[in-house]
Ligand SMILES: Nc1nc2c(ncn2[C@@H]2O[C@H](COP(=O)(O)OP(=O)(O)OP(=O)(O)O)[C@@H](O)[C@H]2O)c(=O)[nH]1
């Protein structure tokens with residue numbers, strides 16, 4: 105076999121490298137901490153720890169910035185980043201998108217936490233802004249479920265129940281039952297911090313930075329952008345409207 109044929113036959117075995125996200129598709133990358141139940145177990149307060157949420161927020165800001173995304177959302181140990189439908193980074197290669205997003209998240213989190221941790225990644229594709237609105241509503245509902253379950257579970261554990269007992273009680277409980285359970289232990293779910301119940305959103309905001317132009321010797325303002333971090337997101341219909349605004353063309 106000639107050298108160039110050998111080269112081509114080896115390249116053809118990189119089978120998945122041809123796989124790309126459809127041109128113009130609305131794309132979301134979701135990274136998720138690997139075995140974070142174990143990682144967070146001994147290190148962070150349960151069910152929520154503001155220090156852990158800050159690490160996830162720092163990580164979300166890194167992924168949002170590196171991919172120049174439109175919006176990032178974090179809850180529990182996951183981060184979703186919405187890419188612009190016109191993005192062309194890495195030729196839209198699925199292998200590149202998942203490996204680089206997982207790599208960025210793992211590096212950013214490890215750097216911020218000072219301990220090694222890593223993330224997996226997946227790609228979601230939608231056909232338009234309405235799909236994107238549904239996606240983020242879905243993840244926010246997951247955040248609310250995670251918060252309600254976590255608070256109930258740890259409230260029962262702290263009241264003396266074993267892991268198996270607490271799990272059994274929760275399996276048989278409706279959402280209303282869980283709210284009542286917390287109420288009976290003096291916890292009003294609706295008054296818990298918004299970031300725990302609804303997750304944290306990040307997007308770009310534009311601002312004018314005043315400065316001085318030494319050549320023209322005059323005051324000038326330059327347009328800049330920075331990442332806005334929202335720890336008190338709206339919910340349900342208001343959240344859907346926020347996402348619809350962020351996903352609006354262009
Ligand atoms: N202590 C603590 N743990 C948290 C917090 N937020 C998320 N977690 C943990 O992160 C886990 C995330 O769930 P999963 O992603 O389903 O579990 P995982 O162990 O990471 O499993 P894989 O993602 O499949 O590798 C939760 O079960 C919690 O244990 C927090 O604020 N404090």
Ligand SMILES: [Mg+2]
Pocket residue numbers: 136137138139140141181
């Ligand atoms: Mg995980």
